[in-house]
Amino acid sequence: MKPIRLISGVMTVGFWTLMSRVLGLVREVFLLAYIGPGPVLDAFVAAFRLPNMFRRFFGEGAFNAAFVPMFSKRYEAGEDAQGFAREAMSGLSFVLLILTGLALLFMPALVWATAGGFAGTESFDLTVGYGRVMFPYILFISLAALASGVLNAAGHFAAAAAAPVFLNILVIGALLAGNLFGGEVIWWVVWMVPLAGVVHLGIVWVAARRAGVSLMPGRPRWTPEMKQLVTIAIPAALSGGVMQINLLVGQQVASNFEKAVGWLYAADRLYQLPLGVVGIAVGIVLLPDLARRLRAEDHDGAREAYSRAGEVSLALTVPAAVALIVMPLPLVSVLFERGQTGSDDSAAIAMAVAIYGLGLPSFVLQKVLQPLFYAREDTKTPFRYALWSMVVNAVLAIGLAPILGWIAPAIATTVAGWFMAILLLIGGRRFGEVARFDARFKRRIWRISFAAIGMGAVLWCGLLILGPALAATGWRYLALAGLVGLGMVSYFVIGRALGAFYPHELKAAFRRGR
Template structure:
């Protein structure tokens, strides 16, 4: 299977999840707007979701996958199964203890870490605590899901792990439709969504558990024991968890700071949904597929293939994220108005959320490139260096957000996140080059400026198209007319970008096919830079 097909397999599942996520957010915006119940739900959900990325996806995709792959190479499926059972026993025990501790300490955590700004509003504070208590066990389900997903990715079975997240949105959309049909008030909607998150976590775990069993790697429970392999995993996993969850750490910090102003938490989360579409479809696909492929290439001594994998992944990332960033910067306001502005979501909410989304757009390439660069460290079992860079990024984010938030509000937090993201990218790439782990690629150097030029031309076309379609995108226009106009605008921008990028040599179909195809067991031949 080519690298492109692997990206597409993961991306298709993520795309389905993100599209359903838009539907979910549209329904939530109409039901809750950017009011106190929306603030409480998003703040409460952010906490277990951050821990999920830290102790689940971040740690296991970065630390578990290379070690699991090594066990398969060295000791076959029996050795890999034994290693997985050892890890599962420790992980399950740690997660159970953590969940109990966090549940008992939730009022303290909300007042000090999750949303300290809610402390002055007793009703909002109590609601946030209640919702967080309901949702926190989601962490346990999803961390175990992340481990199973790592196993499936190492076995090159990508579909089940990619499609499982779809069910979170399926369940929450079902809750919202049921609440609308039965006339539930905002508070009932909030509690229904919280319980829906828990149910979705169980469903996702069941899906990947079944897929692992189908792959012939059924895992039995072992009493937790710190074997040499588990100790090695823990040494790698702690810094990898911090690094892999850097975006979520910054979001958690942003949520805590934003809790000091009404509506800021929900505004950040609603904007986050949009830039998470390209980030999830491209960034997560690249990170999930690249890490095990790069680890295999390095362990087999195939440096040419490793270099090709890294450069093609960056090129693939830029090919899609640069136009996405340009589009979010130029047409964020009509996007938010058309998809969100109804019910409890007002024109004032549109102004704030669209400004946040435009700023996030500037950081989109950075957030994806972080996921493309970190496998260059993780595949070499170096998880400490990216952790140090992540710590620097967090410090910059906190400092900048505290400076900008009093004057800018939610857009200030988005600005801080973008600045921190680009600094992280510069550090990751700089040290890869310094260590000789990133070779200069003539094709990438030639095509990247052309991708940028095509994105700029597309942005200009979107700006002009937005002015022409403005009467059909206006607030009082019927929804079907707004949607048709927005679809026409997006489609026109896509035609301009892809037409331009292929015309000026930023990419060509043959290059895309050739540069992402793996050569099988033999060392990959040098790739024509054109």
């Protein structure tokens, strides 16, 4: 059986995720320029969040958390993995068709439940209209996630990681076409979303077939395997539901403040860039790798994979978090401030970016820690932790809103993220040494942190020097690029001097397939 190359897999997924997130950032630049914060953008964000909310249940979240370990173990043992995947595809298709029909019928109630602050405003009717067009995206993207899970479990990461790029390419194309040909630009985007889901599904379905797994759905059947899958998936779905409730609580709070939904959305997209490139990439590769190693009783290899995944994740994430905290306004103003987005909008978005930056390492740690449980088909424990995280998030978001206003959801998200990461870290210790970071990780994490702090100091000095250039229209892009380059070089130099990482280790990891 072909082994999974952890580091090279992470780099493959990370590269394509980086491309997707960079294009996603370009997408937000055009959205904010052509539409800008206000009722229309708020409505689009709320409507687009509906299929993506359910996607966490049936796509990369709950369903795949149950499906990937079960498929990986059958694939490793040669136990008709293709038949299992086909049955899962059939059952998932049936459930998604029913869900889509109900959502289209009861869209006004769904909007009221997720963005109650829009009631009686222009945004409410817009959200209902946009939602009815975009919601079928959930059908295509969830089936695509299952096909991607098959590819990842088989060690084929490129196609599954590259496919999401097309959503951003198509949406950017729709924005440009709408601006060129006239009409309401937003409707070009709204209609492009489900089409992008069809394209995504087509790419990964063909790739899975070429990898030797045909995923043609048939009549749903209730078999012992499907019963086991559902039994494992339900707690994961509830766990994913808790995370979505956290988002919805934040959206409910933000919907009571003008432009706040759009501000938080823009900030979310910026911090999602490092989160997607590092955290999601590591989680995608680590889960099937751990499942297969545990099946083969390779506990030393499992601990090595887990520790190196954590080390690589934090080595890339901690400096990104420091950068978001130290220089949020230059990032936001240079990237987003144009057209319909003004300086007040930039200041608000930058405040949220800095707060999300404080929580970024915790969000990435969750992606490393959750596979410890999912690889053992334990989805109940993360669900219990997620419930506690939900309580923390809701109490802070609702309780702080009368005092701090629209920024309360961002603070609540960050605090709840660290709470969840700590619970996962403590809870995983019951699995023994295999679920504990090794001595090398413990040595390196402090050096990584000090290197990132040193980089932050260099960035702060760079801001003082390049401040005038960042404010000048003709020089701001070059100044921002110089500041980012200065941060990267300083982090590498300081980290290398402190022994936080060594280039030869990465090369060796590629050669070993780790």
